[in-house]
Amino acid sequence: MSRMKPFRDLIGFEEAKDMIMERAKPLARTERVPLFDALGRVLAEAVHSPIDVPGFTRAAMDGYAVRAEDTFGAARMSPRILGLTGKIPVGKMPGLSVGKGTCAQIATGAPLPKGADAVVPVEETDDADGSIRIFRPAHPGAYVSAPNSDVAKGDKVLSEGTTLDPPHIGAAAALGMNELKVYAKPSVAVFPTGDEISGLGEPLREGAVYDINSYTLAALMKASGAEVEIFDIVPDTAEGLKGCLKEARGFDCALFSGGSSVGERDMLAGVLSEIGNVRFHGIALKPGKPTLFGNVRGTLVFGLPGYPASCLTNAYVLVRPAVRAMAHLPQAQRVEEAVLAERILSTIGRHQLYTVRAENGVARPAFKESSAITSMSNANGWIEIPQNTEFLEKGTKVSVYFF
Amino acid sequence: MSRMKPFRDLIGFEEAKDMIMERAKPLARTERVPLFDALGRVLAEAVHSPIDVPGFTRAAMDGYAVRAEDTFGAARMSPRILGLTGKIPVGKMPGLSVGKGTCAQIATGAPLPKGADAVVPVEETDDADGSIRIFRPAHPGAYVSAPNSDVAKGDKVLSEGTTLDPPHIGAAAALGMNELKVYAKPSVAVFPTGDEISGLGEPLREGAVYDINSYTLAALMKASGAEVEIFDIVPDTAEGLKGCLKEARGFDCALFSGGSSVGERDMLAGVLSEIGNVRFHGIALKPGKPTLFGNVRGTLVFGLPGYPASCLTNAYVLVRPAVRAMAHLPQAQRVEEAVLAERILSTIGRHQLYTVRAENGVARPAFKESSAITSMSNANGWIEIPQNTEFLEKGTKVSVYFF
Numbered sequence: 001m002s003r004m005k006p007f008r009d010l011i012g013f014e015e016a017k018d019m020i021m022e023r024a025k026p027l028a029r030t031e032r033v034p035l036f037d038a039l040g041r042v043l044a045e046a047v048h049s050p051i052d053v054p055g056f057t058r059a060a061m062d063g064y065a066v067r068a069e070d071t072f073g074a075a076r077m078s079p080r081i082l083g084l085t086g087k088i089p090v091g092k093m094p095g096l097s098v099g100k101g102t103c104a105q106i107a108t109g110a111p112l113p114k115g116a117d118a119v120v121p122v123e124e125t126d127d128a129d130g131s132i133r134i135f136r137p138a139h140p141g142a143y144v145s146a147p148n149s150d151v152a153k154g155d156k157v158l159s160e161g162t163t164l165d166p167p168h169i170g171a172a173a174a175l176g177m178n179e180l181k182v183y184a185k186p187s188v189a190v191f192p193t194g195d196e197i198s199g200l201g202e203p204l205r206e207g208a209v210y211d212i213n214s215y216t217l218a219a220l221m222k223a224s225g226a227e228v229e230i231f232d233i234v235p236d237t238a239e240g241l242k243g244c245l246k247e248a249r250g251f252d253c254a255l256f257s258g259g260s261s262v263g264e265r266d267m268l269a270g271v272l273s274e275i276g277n278v279r280f281h282g283i284a285l286k287p288g289k290p291t292l293f294g295n296v297r298g299t300l301v302f303g304l305p306g307y308p309a310s311c312l313t314n315a316y317v318l319v320r321p322a323v324r325a326m327a328h329l330p331q332a333q334r335v336e337e338a339v340l341a342e343r344i345l346s347t348i349g350r351h352q353l354y355t356v357r358a359e360n361g362v363a364r365p366a367f368k369e370s371s372a373i374t375s376m377s378n379a380n381g382w383i384e385i386p387q388n389t390e391f392l393e394k395g396t397k398v399s400v401y402f403f
Numbered sequence: 404m405s406r407m408k409p410f411r412d413l414i415g416f417e418e419a420k421d422m423i424m425e426r427a428k429p430l431a432r433t434e435r436v437p438l439f440d441a442l443g444r445v446l447a448e449a450v451h452s453p454i455d456v457p458g459f460t461r462a463a464m465d466g467y468a469v470r471a472e473d474t475f476g477a478a479r480m481s482p483r484i485l486g487l488t489g490k491i492p493v494g495k496m497p498g499l500s501v502g503k504g505t506c507a508q509i510a511t512g513a514p515l516p517k518g519a520d521a522v523v524p525v526e527e528t529d530d531a532d533g534s535i536r537i538f539r540p541a542h543p544g545a546y547v548s549a550p551n552s553d554v555a556k557g558d559k560v561l562s563e564g565t566t567l568d569p570p571h572i573g574a575a576a577a578l579g580m581n582e583l584k585v586y587a588k589p590s591v592a593v594f595p596t597g598d599e600i601s602g603l604g605e606p607l608r609e610g611a612v613y614d615i616n617s618y619t620l621a622a623l624m625k626a627s628g629a630e631v632e633i634f635d636i637v638p639d640t641a642e643g644l645k646g647c648l649k650e651a652r653g654f655d656c657a658l659f660s661g662g663s664s665v666g667e668r669d670m671l672a673g674v675l676s677e678i679g680n681v682r683f684h685g686i687a688l689k690p691g692k693p694t695l696f697g698n699v700r701g702t703l704v705f706g707l708p709g710y711p712a713s714c715l716t717n718a719y720v721l722v723r724p725a726v727r728a729m730a731h732l733p734q735a736q737r738v739e740e741a742v743l744a745e746r747i748l749s750t751i752g753r754h755q756l757y758t759v760r761a762e763n764g765v766a767r768p769a770f771k772e773s774s775a776i777t778s779m780s781n782a783n784g785w786i787e788i789p790q791n792t793e794f795l796e797k798g799t800k801v802s803v804y805f806f
Contacts, residue, residue, distance in 0.1 A: 035603060036633070039622040053776075054612050060774060091598030092610045109599050109709065109774070111610045150775040157780065165806050166626065167779030170619035170711055174612070174776045178603035195494030196512050200438060200581035207495045207514045209457055209577070216573035219442040223569065230439070306512065308573055371463060371512070372553040373456075373577045376570030377560065403568050 010284040013351040013387075017318065019279050020293055023300060024322035027252065029184035035172055038164050040225075041182035042328040047158040052148035053174050056093070057112040061143040064103040064125055064132055065116035068140040079126070079133035088113055103132050112144055119143035150174065161328060186326040188226040189251040190214045191244040192233040194306065199233055212308040212373050213257040217315055224320045225327035226253070241271045248299050252326055255319065256292075257304040257311045268292060268303045276301065284387060286350040287370050288314045309367070309375035313353040313382055316403065334402040338363035344392045346385040355379035358400040379403075413687040416754040416790075420721065422682050423696055426703060427725035430655065432587035438575055441567050443628075444585040445731040450561040455551035456577050459496070460515040464546040467506040467528055467535055468519035471543040482529070482536035491516055506535050515547055522546035553577065564731060589729040591629045592654040593617045594647040595636040597709065602636055615711045615776050616660040620718055627723045628730035629656070644674045651702050655729055658722065659695075660707040660714045671695060671706045679704065687790065689753040690773050691717045712770070712778035716756045716785055719806065737805040741766035747795045749788040758782035761803040782806075 011019075030044040059065060066082060074080040082103040088094045090110040097114035098104050104113050112119070118138040126133040151157055157171050164172075164180070172180055190213075197211040198204050211233060218228040231247065234240040241256075248254035256268055269281045269292055276296030281303075283291050287310030292303030302319055304311045321331055338356075341364040346352045356363040357379050366379035381402040385392060392398065414422075433447040462468065469485060477483040485506040491497045493513040500517035501507050507516050515522070521541040529536040554560055560574050567575075567583070575583055593616075600614040601607050614636060621631040634650065637643040644659075651657035659671055672684045672695055679699030684706075686694050690713030695706030705722055707714045724734055741759075744767045749755045759766040760782050769782035784805040788795060795801065 035618055036621060039625055051607065054774075055607060056610055058774075060772065089598060090610075091600070091608065094610075109612070145772065145774055149772070150777055157777070164622075165783075166619045166622035166715060167776070167782065167806060169622040170615045170715060170776045171780035173603055173615040173618040174711070176601070176603050176605070176607055176613045195492060197494070198579070200576055200579050202579070204454065204458060204579060205494065207459055207493075207497075209512070210579045212573045212576040215438055215576040216569045218439060219567075219569035219572040222442055308577070312569060312573060369463065369548065369552070371457075371461075371548055373570070373573045374553055374560070377574035379570065380568075403570060 010282045010289065010350075011280050013283055013285045016280055016283045016285070016291070016293070017321070020300075020318055020322050021325060023279070023295065024325040026328045027183055027186060027326050030181050031184050032179045032181050034179050035169060035177060038169060038172070038180050038182060039166070041164050041180070043158055043160055043162045043164060044181045044183045046156050046160045047172060047175065047177070047180070049151045049153055049155045049157050049175050051175060052153050053151040054145060054147060054149070056147055058145050059088075059106040059108055059110050059112060059119045059143065060145045061119055061121040062108050063106060063119045063121040063143065064134070065098055065106040065113050066103045066118055066120055066134070066138060067098060067100060067116060068118040068138050068142065070101060070103075071118070071120060071134050071137045074134045074137045076135045079135050081128070082132050082134060084130055084132050117141065117144070163329060183328045186226045186252040186323050187250075188221045188228045188253045188255060188323065189248050190217050190221075190228060190230045190255045191248070192231065193240060193244065193256060194233070194236045197233055213304070213306070213311045216308065216312045216376070217255050217257065217304075220312065220315050220320060221255075221323060224323040225329045226323050236267065238267055238271050241268055242275065245271060245275055245296050245301070248301060249297050251299055253300045253302070253319070253323060254296070255302050255304060255315070257306055272296065272301055284350045285314075286347050286352040288353070289350070291318065293318070305370070307370040308373040309355065310370040312376050313355065316382070316401070317353060335399050336402070337361070338398055338400045340392055340394055340396045340398055341365075343394045344385070346389050346391055348390055349387060351387045352385040353382050354385055355382045356400060358402070363398055363400050413685045413692065414683050416686055416688045419683055419686045419688070419694070419696070420724070423703075423721055423725050424728060426682070426698065427728040429731045430586055430589060430729050433584050434587050435582045435584050437582050438572060438580060441572060441575070441583050441585060442569070444567050444583070446561055446563055446565045446567060447584045447586045449559050449563045450575060450578065450580070450583070452554045452556055452558045452560050452578050454578060455556050456554040457548060457550060457552070459550055461548050462491075462509045462511055462513050462515060462522045462546065463548045464522055464524040465511050466509060466522045466524040466546065467537070468501055468509040468516050469506045469521055469523055469537070469541060470501060470503060470519060471521040471541050471545065473504060473506075474521070474523060474537050474540045477537045477540045479538045482538050484531070485535050485537060487533055487535050520544065520547070566732060586731045589629045589655040589726050590653075591624045591631045591656045591658060591726065592651050593620050593624075593631060593633045593658045594651070595634065596643060596647065596659060597636070597639045600636055616707070616709070616714045619711065619715045619779075620658050620660065620707075623715065623718050623723060624658075624726060627726040628732045629726050639670065641670055641674050644671055645678065648674060648678055648699050648704070651704060652700050654702055656703045656705070656722070656726060657699075658705050658707060658718070660709055675699065675704055687753045688717070689750050689755040691756070692753070694721065696721070708773070710773040711776040712758065713773040715779055716758065719785070719804075720756060738802050739805070740764070741801055741803045743795055743797055743799045743801055746797045747788070749792050749794055751793055752790060754790045755788040756785050757788055758785045759803060761805070766801055766803050
């Protein structure tokens with residue numbers, strides 16, 4: 001019978017985070033994605049324009065292309081009258097040109113015809129039997145967009161490291177780019193281990209519970225910019241864990257959460273120290289005491305608590321920041337102030353993560369017990385209680401970290 | 404030659420939004436998705452638990468399963484000594500039972516054996532040659548989770564309308580559900596029209612610009628919870644537009660943005676009023692004057708300005724809220740206060756949307772011209788300037804709406 005040992009040498013929460021972030025390097029791996037699929041991805045290179053945008057002088061308003069000097073002195077009561085020579089279609093270079101005393105109907109975006117140097121908006125004109133009456137003078141260049149007024153050839157349009165939003169996608173489209181070079185998404189392997197879990201959709205074995213952690217972890221990792229694969233459930237044996245760690249080498253990050261007992265955690269630590277490295281095992285964090293971090297080759301390995309609420313809060317505070325860093329994504333933790341609706345007792349000696357439901361500036365405890373997924377699903381975030389605080393009084397102002 | 408008319412009867416910005424939201428009904432259509440793919444989707448039905456979670460009494464700590472009364476009076480200096488009868492494995496019902504004066508090693512999550520009614524944590528015990536010394540008394544029920552302590556059979560675990568986050572996914576997993584019934588994503592068709600645009604990846608025709616709007620709109624619609632299809636570029640003719648509107652009937656929403664001239668917009672309005680309805684055409688909004696809204700059967704139809712910055716800001720303020728409502732998603736517009744770094748001139752008589760780059764509480768104008776995609780891609784949001792404001796002075800406190 002394996003001897004169970006309590007945890008020793010717990011490291012501090014801040015130290016644990018630092019050790020993880022030190023090793024969570026932004027990925028160098030890149031890939032090309034169609035522009036249509038590039039939303040939310042991170043640019044792996046600066047984009048310089050291969051063209052001028054627009055590539056020609058164009059009308060900035062619907063109206064008439066004119067020689068500006070022909071309009072000088074125009075007023076509502078003394079319009080200038082210009083002969084209409086035709087219409088400039090959008091999308092191709094105009095065949096006609098505008099000579100002295102004439103004008104051409106032009107639509108926004110159409111290339112300015114030869115001879116013209118300004119556009120008079122349609123609102124400032126009237127059509128008098130084929131001649132156009134101009135009611136206001138235009139200066140040369142009025143309502144005309146110069147070539148490259150948006151982007152000049154060679155301009156840096158997007159910077160490396162940009163998280164692509166719709167306007168950025170538009171900037172790439174303006175250059176005619178139908179794909180972009182982006183950083184690869186971190187690949188995360190989730191290994192459900194343990195004899196106490198049943199797979200979803202299967203009948204629940206007596207004495208077992210369904211595999212919650214694989215799905216919460218997968219969802220959180222996707223939300224953090226990763227690609228996720230959930231492996232089949234394996235027994236919590238040295239052989240089983242060794243197999244997982246070998247599979248893990250093909251991924252940027254591997255997550256374990258199956259076993260929750262000290263003995264089983266020790267087993268992952270043992271196997272990992274054999275074929276990789278254990279960086280720490282045990283944090284002065286509640287929940288999170290059994291949490292383990294290490295690596296096998298370049299793959300980061302996390303051993304998370306088995307209880308669903310413990311597993312997921314630990315993943316929020318420790319794994320998500322690491323994966324976002326690997327993905328080149330900004331840390332986007334939403335934090336808001338709220339007032340505690342009830343007194344919360346805490347544990348001296350461990351930094352505590354406590355789930356709450358925060359609404360309209362009031363945070364209510366949502367924590368039931370670490371084993372309960374409802375401690376999470378009834379919450380929308382958590383508060384942190386420092387190591388040396390015994391309780392938080394009702395009415396205390398707290399920072400709520402949102403899921 | 405078609406006669407160009409200026410816009411008449413502009414409706415107010417608020418009125419336009421109200422008319423759109425009145426018709427943007429949450430979709431009734433549902434679909435079943437694998438739990439693995441359910442992140443961010445919206446539940447179409449409440450989830451009630453078909454089982455108790457856990458389905459058995461289990462240990463809440465690593466330690467020893469005991470009869471509580473056998474531990475009464477225990478203390479560090481006068482431990483109670485119990486005979487060890489064996490180890491309870493996780494994941495199946497225990498074969499052994501705990502009799503008077505005995506205990507069984509038990510791991511967190513393992514079913515409590517018959518006879519036992521409490522768990523003593525390993526930290527409060529010592530192993531003395533096969534007997535276990537207990538240093539603290541346990542009350543009946545100590546460190547034991549009752550069946551259904553997380554979820555009771557029949558409990559409502561998730562509500563209809565919930566946008567699924569990782570903890571919600573976990574709650575469904577706890578019940579063994581490997582798929583969920585969610586609302587269908589709104590389907591959005593994007594119709595690039597106009598002779599002035601070239602497809603991405605093609606050589607740019609002289610006098611043409613690349614199709615920017617289809618890609619910015621597609622990205623924004625995806626970010627708003629929609630499924631998007633971009634159609635092939637069609638010429639801005641009555642025939643072409645009629646074909647698009649026929650295709651549009653298979654979608655929840657159709658977006659046009661190709662032509663930007665008054666004449667061409669009139670054409671969409673004309674065709675739409677023939678085979679559907681035009682609800683409004685022209686808003687007292689800058690940019691947004693030519694914006695059109697209507698429907699063909701149950702499909703919402705938007706005619707957006709052709710200029711990239713105009714098109715996209717209009718889509719942010721008018722189309723996004725509608726699509727999010729159809730998707731049953733909360734309106735999640737991030738708004739933050741900032742101070743204007745420069746004076747901004749506005750236009751009397753039209754509500755104005757003005758792109759800015761806001762950082763560290765300071766908003767700098769990023770607007771170049773409506774034709775410029777860089778008016779958007781150098782910005783990270785916009786401010787709104789009321790209809791009757793001529794300018795905003797440097798130092799004015801403004802609300803920044805973020806992309």
